[in-house]
Amino acid sequence: MEKKCIKCVVWDLDETVWHGILSENDQLRLRDGIADAIRVLDERGIINTIASKNNAADALDKLESFGLLEYFLVPQVNWGAKSASIQRIKEQLNIGYDAIAFIDDQPFERDEVKSVLQEVHCFDVDIIAGMQQDERFIPRFITDESAKRRLMYLTDELRKQEEEQFTDNQAFLQQLQLQLNIAGAQEKDLQRVEELTLRTNQLNATGYAYTYDELLQLLQNQSYQVLVCELTDKYGSYGKIGVSMLQTVGDRWNIHLLLMSCRVMSRGVGSVLLAYIVREAMRHEKQLYADFLPTSRNRQMYITYKFAGFKEAGKLENGGIQLIHDGVTVPAIPDYLQLTATNLIPR
Template identity: 85%
Template structure:
């Protein structure tokens, strides 16, 4: 399933979010319907942020006076080029440029961004009136995680602030009270599972996106296990952040899909799901295979497989590679987290 959905909208301010020029002391007024549009995007799990050439203190104060400041993460208000601001936003959110929409009334600003960051979706302000019905701004499902996405990023910032107080990462992770849960997916999880397969590109071993209907069929198939992971710590939940599609027929298990949200990689949990599947395969004497289909973004997953004891066995019909585990290398679950997991021997 191919559907490119915008994950982040980067707003210009002058003559875009509001009418008037802040630095010229104009009498500013919000564009009609803009507040509702920003709140709607937020409810859909799409991040709002700002790239504006203004004095930062004045611009943020103005957004606060309009009651909108809380909806904007990582606002970039400075006198530099806007492509640099968007690059900073992209690197912090760890999303693709093609998942970013930039809305600005000035053709020059849009052209500058497009000339440097060709994948960014650049729009004039006339797009605003149609955003609510525009497919590019409508995720297929609004899940519990998507509706809380902004607050999850806010909580992440609190974690980062605490992390800066530690001299080594292990000490920081050890006191976070990380709880990692691996469970068989239920029907109520499928909207989020589909969302993860659509949204996760860098840490998706095949790059394939599963539809709700495909997932439902797999759930009803005794030869498959659909696994979902959830991570929590003392600050709250990260939500469901990992998925694996495991074929478990006979003495051979095959990982057809393995993905992990980029949001949790700094928590050192990126390989926990794979490590647990390997442990279970070794425990029950199963030969473990895995599919890897290279994309422009997922090489890290190939490296993860190789470090975990997989080697190439042959080519797949889709151009990918079939890997097989050596049956000996068993990764260790990090000691700074508590793992609870379903046993894979029985459904």
């Protein structure tokens, strides 16, 4: 499945979101349909933000007067290059450039962004009229997590503000009251699981995106166990942020899918789901294998497997690497995290 859905729309302001030029004291009015478009994108879990050459205070005040300011995360309003603004947006939201759409009425600005950030999708304002029907802006499913995505980013900002008050990262993590719950996927979880496989690039061990129908078939197959994990802390839930697919046949277990949302990389929980599976395999005296398919972004997952005690055991038919656990290494689970899990994995 191709990963085409846009995750973030970066809006210009003058003659894009509104008609008129703010710095020239024009009488500004919103472009027809723009408010509805922004709200619909937000409801679909697509982040809205700003890259505008303007005075920041004036621009944000004007957005607030139009009742739209709350919809924009990490707005970049300055007199610098818009490619630099989009780079900052990418870093703050932790998404790929190929998941960003930039909308600007000026060909020069679109060309400047494209010349620096080739993966960003650049559009003229004429896309606005039909963007609500454009498949690139329509996620396959709208899950609980996607509908709350803006709120989750805002909550993350509160966490970051608190984190800045700590010089010791471990001390910060200790007081977050982190809890990771691992559970067997239910049919109602599969939309979110598909969404995670589509959206997660860096921490996906195979890079493969499973469809809802494929996942449903696997869920009904007694030889497979699909695990999902949800992370919470004192601020609330991060949502379901991790998935593993485990094939269990006789004394051999094989991890065909392991991924973790990039949003939780800084919480040190990326390896906990793997640690749980390894410990269960060792407890039940099973030989544990794992598939790894290198992509341009998932090198970190190979390192995660190596630190957990895996070594290369051969090649896969798809060109990937077959890994095998050494049966000795017991991956650690951070002491600042409470792990809960029903005994889900088949004997």
